[in-house]
Structure formats: structure tokens, C-alpha cells
Amino acid sequence: MHKALLLIVILLLSYGFWLSDAFKGIAAGVSIFLFGMLSLEQGFKAFTGGVLERILQKTTDTTWKSFGFGFLSATLMQSSGLVSVITVSFLSAGLLDLVAGIGIIFGSNLGTTTGAWLIAGLGLKVNIATYAMPLLVFGVLCIFQNGKQLKGIGYILTGLGFLLLGIHYMKDSFEHFESTVNLANYAMSGVKGLLTYTAIGIIATIIMQSSHATMLLTITAVSVHQITYDNALALVIGANIGTTVTAIIASFGANIQGKRLAGSHLLINLFTGIFVLLFIKDFGIAVDIISTYLGIAASDKAMKLATFHSLFNLAGIVLFLPLINQQVMLLEKIFIEKRPNIFQAKYLDASAMDFPETVVESVRLESIHLYENAIHIILRTFGLYKSDLQSDNSLKQLIERNNHAVEYDIDASYEKRIKGIYSAIIAFISQAGFTWQMTQSSKLSWLREANKHLVEAIKDTKHLQKNWTRSRTSTNPVTINEYNKIAYQIVLHIQKIESFRHEIESNELPLLSLDILKATIKNDDMQMNQAIETLIRERKITPETGSSLINDSAYMRSIKKNLLKAAETLFLHGTTGAAGVEHQLALNDTEINDVIQTVDDIHPPFNSSPNRSFQP
């Protein structure tokens, strides 16, 4: 939501709260309800890949089983709205597919009609709101437990509790609306009456968030002859359409599958309603016949209304259940999944596949494209852009500037900037024929490795991000400084790789510069660990922070090593004339270690404090 729109909504809501307490209650009810939805989803996610999936798979693997599942749950819960809300969250959590979801909706539509029988026959109604309090208490108790599954159960119970509490708040706040909806005063006949009372049924159910409440009003009114039987039938149709709003509200917090299911609930109930309205007289006759068969007295309008409710929903099932697959296709067309703006491969052209050299070059260029995106993600994690590398401000100042905790979504960026390109590269390499000379095959294999290094660097950044973000709000300046140092060293390393790229272009012994970068990585790591040990010893940081820093400095080292390995493969390909000679002069690991040891023998002056200095 845009910030301006959000502000307008907040202002409007605040004005509404000031005007009416009932409105405040309704809004709070909707909020609690939506929060319950989120909690339910969270809970169901704890069971993905486990028991719940197996139970759901077994109970919803055919349309009839899904139907039975929906019927049973709606009968037990006495609310089709609640069942559809739960099904929306099942779908959002990926536990169900849309076909099974629609099957459950059909079942719950029929299951909920048992409520009308209870109201009409026994005058009883299960008040679901009374379950809210114990559910919340047991739910919170479970959330505080350690086991993942217990926590999941806790979230489900709390979610259910909040759902019921939300409905309860909405109903309570609409109590005075109930008194204004005095059906007895508005008896109407003919088509006009049918349409008007259907609309009243829809509105009343939307307002009260319960078709049961509308049914209760209707059955009571018809039993005391306050409204005509025909008007009552229309109210029932309206209530059935209005009840779909519960799932629609729930789908606001759900993903596209959840929205499709809510859409399906509306479509089924709306078209069933239209169909029944068109053949209302035939349905009236059918109800009379069935009622006679069941032994219901002709004067018992309440029981006949319950019969109509069941018959009406049964008609919907007979009409639309066989078209379940067509419905899915239609819903997928109406609710199109918005894919994020994913970065695509730029250089992997099918025509390049004809020649080994062009394949290698295309993959190399695409890998550089991936490298640029990887660098973007790493820099953004620390609040920087690539342009900052050339900025006049020092890197140190730029990093220190980001002293507030802003979490950059690495997962989303990975999906957007990396996954598409990386997958395309892998697919392209695997399609390339390996009947060529070994040179090309090994080059491709090196390039594949380079891509893997880039992905590894991003993964390490993600691990590092957790504590880096936490460090932004630390009260200990030493902790902040150490994390700034980690970020600085990574960014500086990226800057050095960029210089290395320029050195290749200007033929300034790039291969030999690699030795310096390799030595710097080892040196920085050693210094960092020494500094952390000193800080723990001097009690400047807690051992817990120290251990986190040691882990994170290992991530830092890994990020740098992975980036360097990738850069080496990607940028040193078109070897310069002196490359052969440079190879002979390059240092091996032992020689690099010796250099670091020699430099490490240089002691800092007494007045300087290297461990705390934010310098390379």
C-alpha cells in the first residue's frame, strides 16, 4: 500500500472511531479476525512436510473425500465461513491444492445447513465465540513450549481463538444493527420481494459475519409469521451469498491460491443463488414434497426453511461439483499470479549454441551479469549501492551512516536477481554438447564453479545479515564498530575486485594483484580473530557477542574468498600476453602465509589501538 493511501485510510479510520464506538468494535473485530488468520497460517506452516500434510493428503486426495472433509468440519464447527477461512489458510500454506480446496467448500456449504436444522428443530445453536477464550489460553501455553509441533498447535489454537473473538467483536458491535433490521415490518411479495430480501440477506450476513445469525433471524421471523415464507427463502439465499464475505476478508491476508478459493466460494454461492432464484417456485414444490416425505407438518415453516437450505446447497453441489476443473481454469484466469519482476538472462542466445567458443563466451558474459547482481545484493545488505564504491565519501563513513536497522530482503532479491539467471546458466551449460574439445568443456565447468561461488557468497551474506542487522540497535559501541569493520572489509574487497577488473583492462599485472587480494583475506581474518579475542579478554564485549563475531568473521572470509574465486574465473579469461609469465611469478599458499607472518611481526605503536581501529 502506498504511504499516502495508508495515511488516508488511517485518518478515515480514526475519524470513524471518533464518530462511533460500534464502528471501532467492527474494525477491531476485523483486525483480530485477520490476525487470527495470520496465526493460523503460521501454525499450519509448522506442520508442512509432516503429519498434517499426510492427513490432508489422505483426506482430500479425491474430490469426494475433500467434500466429506468439508462437510464434517462445517458440521462440527457450525460455520462454513470458518471452514472456508481455514481452507484459505491451508491453501496459502501450500498444504492443499485448489481442486481439493473447492471440494472442501462444497462440503462445508452442505455441512453448515445442519445448523439450520438445529435452529429450526431444537432451537439450539452452538455459540462458537465461547470457545475463543480457552482456545487463546491453551494456544498461548503451547506457543511458549519448545517443540516445533507444539508451537504450531499453539498458533493454530490461538488463530482459531482470534478468529472467533473477531467474529464475536463484530457481532457485538452490530447488536444495534440487528434491532434495526426488523424483518417483520418489510414483508414484500413477487419478484421485487425476492430480490429485495436476497439483498437484505446478503447485507445482514455481511454485517453480522454469520449466516447462522441471519438464519436464526429468518427462522424466528417466519415461525411467528412476521415475514412471508417466500421472503424467508430469499433471505436464506442472501445469507448463503453473504457468508462468502468471511472467506473474502480472510483472503486479503492470503496468497493468490487463497484469493482463488475465496473467489470460488463466491462464484459457487452466487450462481447457485441465481439458479435457485430463477426456479424458486420449483424449489418450493420440491421442498413441500420432501417435507411430506420427512413427516414435516405443512405449517412448520421453520423446518421447511431448513429443508430448503439443504436442498438449495445440494443443488449447488449437483450443478457445480462436476465442473470443478473448469472452475479452477476460470479462477486461474481471473486471479492471475503476479510474478515479481525477475531478472532474465541477457546473453544466453540459442544461436550461440552452434559453436563451442560462443557458448563459453555467452556463459561467461551471463556469469558476469550474475556477478553484478550478486554484488548488488551484498552491497544493499550493508545499505550501499555500487555507485558508492566510486563515491567521494569514504567507505567507512558510508557504512557508519547506516546506523539504523533496515532489513534488506535477501531471499526476495535472490529470487528476483539471481535465481532466474543462475538457472538459465545451468540449463544452458547442460544443453551444450560435451563432444567438443576438452578446453571448452573445462572452461564451462570452471564457469559453473564460478556461479556456484557467487551463490555461496550470497548465502554467506544472508547468514551474516542476521547479526549485522541486530548490531545496528546494539547499545555497545564496540559491537557496532566490529560489525562495521566486517561490512567495511567486505565492501573494500569488492572495491578491490573492481580495481582488479580495471587492471585487467589496462594490462597492469592483474594476475599478480590476485596474490595481494588473497593475502589480504587471510590477514584480515587473522587480525579480526585476534581483535575479538582481545575484546573478550578486556570484557569490552560478552563471550556470546564474541562467538557471534567469530562466526560472522568466518562468513566474511567465505564471502571474500568466493567472490575472488568467481572474479578470477570470470575476468581473467581473455588472458593478456604476459599471463604465462605472471603465472610463474604468482605466489603459492605457503609463500602467502610467510608474507602474512612477516607483516604480523610489525607491532603497533603504543599510542594506537589496532583492534578498535576501523581500518583495513
Next chain:
Amino acid sequence: MNIEKLLHKLQAFFNTDKHKKRQDIEELKKVLLKLKKKERKITHSLQQTEDYGLRKHYQTELNIIRIQRKKGVEVLQQLKDPKRT
């Protein structure tokens, strides 16, 4: 004329190794020169800074370049006189 051209080509063919060696020596000399310039530049930077961290960094670079130059000189001597070990 044709025979002369053919003989020249043959001579070039038999002297490929020699030619390659000469080319390597030239390239190595260029690399050593570049390294020397780099060493001077870093030595200058080292003298300019008082910062301990930066000094350590420059010193690392300097030590690496010195080893690279040392290796380069050894390779050059070997190329010029293969009998030397």
C-alpha cells in the same frame, strides 16, 4: 627467390623455440619493470601514511611484490642461462 623464401621459412620453423624464449624474456622484463614501478608507488604510499592499519596493508603488498620480483629475476636468469640452477 622461391628457394630463398623457403629456406627462410625453414629456418624460422627450426628456430621456434629460440623465438619463443626471446619473447618470454622480453615479456618477463616488461613485467619486472611494471612490478618495480608498483613497488615504488607502494613504498611512497607507505611513507606517506601514519595509520597503523594502512601501513600494515601496504607492507603486505610490498612484501608480496618483492617476492614476485625475486621469483621473476630467478626465472629471467634461468631463461638467459639455462645451465644456471
